[in-house]
Amino acid sequence: MRIVVDARTILNPRGGEAAGVGHYTSAILRHIAKIAPHNAEFIFFVRDIAGADNIEQLEFRNMRVRVCASRVPLFSSHFVFARQLMRERADVVFFPSGQIPLGFSGHSVITIHDLAIYKNPKWFPDSAFGRWFSAKIVVPLSISRATRIICVSESTKVDLLSIFGSRAKGKARVVYEGADLTGQSIQQLTDETRKKFRIINNYICTICTIEPRKNIAIAVRAFGSFLRANPQYAQSLQYIIAGKNGWKSEDVFLAIDEVNKEFSDSVRYVGYLSEHEKWQILVNAKAFLFPTKYEGFGLPVLEAMSVGTPVISTNISSIPEIGADAILYSDPDSEASIADQIQRIVYDSALASELSKKAKEQAKFFSWQKAAKQTLDVLNEAKSLDKYAQTLV
DSSP states (O other): OEEEEEOTTOOOGGGTOOSHHHHHHHHHHHHHHHHOOTTOEEEEEESSHHHHHHHHTTOOSSEEEEEOOOSSHHHIIIIIHHHHHHHTOOSEEEETTSOOOTTOOSOEEEEEOOOHHHHOGGGSOSOOHHHHHIIIIIHHHHHHHOSEEEESSHHHHHHHHHHHGGGTTTTEEEOOOOOOOGGGGOOSOOHHHHHHHTOOSEEEEEESOBOGGGOHHHHHHHHHHHHHHOGGGTTTEEEEEESOBOSSOHHHHHHHHHHHHHSTTOEEEEEOOOHHHHHHHHHTOSEEEOOOSOOSSOHHHHHHHHTTOOEEEESSTTHHHHHTTSSEEEOTTOHHHHHHHHHHHHHOHHHHHHHHHHHHHHHTTOOHHHHHHHHHHHHHHHHHSOTTOOOOO
16 A cells, blocks of 8 residues: 655654644654554655655655655645656545645545634634635635545534535544643753743643634733732732744733733743743643634643643633543633633632543543554545545545
């Protein structure tokens, strides 16, 4: 069996990448390498030498790596790259990014991570041709042409069928992402990390890209409400916000300024974190606050759960699938609701301890080992079918 993988999105930690589709691509391929059948041949297409080095470290038994340079991005990605793929005569091609080049024809599996752009376009930058072209042309055609579609949650599968209807019917398979166990070996927050980010107190945290659907501004205001109702915590509890500053984030920083005028340096935006810094901050937080309005899966929630950090999130999209009864839920549009849940965690140590234990147990349900096996099953299924064969969902 010859499997070609579009690995152009593979994580490049040395280049500062540590999240998103790159994280998924790296994690799923790393675990597929451990269980791939001896007769499986893998051919990986990467975007540069760094990507090739990352693939080499995965230690597949039988593999080749191709560097796919993009001289004219749009044309190269959709037509030159498509021709390169088809030359390999693969049994199936895996596209972890969810996008098939326009010029490609053959058995394929794509992964749909979320459909936020279709749920609420206002969450995204107003003028971005690439995003428009992807949402209006590439993704719809990819869904139509894919042999099988991996959805990272039942919620995403429901959204897929609701938005794309017959284009996706019979193709969708749910394969949950896994919990990274890196953080379980980390103990204390180092003095170096405390000094670097000016963390002087106990804290709650949020770690994600700063963008509208993450709903961070209301979380900041809710933290301010908590401090007003509980002024004794003004000097002993901080709210640490970390992650890349994405887009349409002005309201977040205005909210931070407003709270800090009243409670000096109680809310800190510390920017992008290294993987080690991320786990240090996550492991040692009193709570992980994630007031999102939409997720395809909710990996930040799972990561917090995997290390036993109590989670406050929202009862929307995929979050209840991930959190079950192991996290606290709030109304994403209610400052008071979020503030109340912060107060519960801070005041009730027995509740926090119970949530920590439940979270670790719930997180065990999600593993990259299981995801790798199920992904191989989907690739085998796609290879075995006639290109246009359909089965009931």
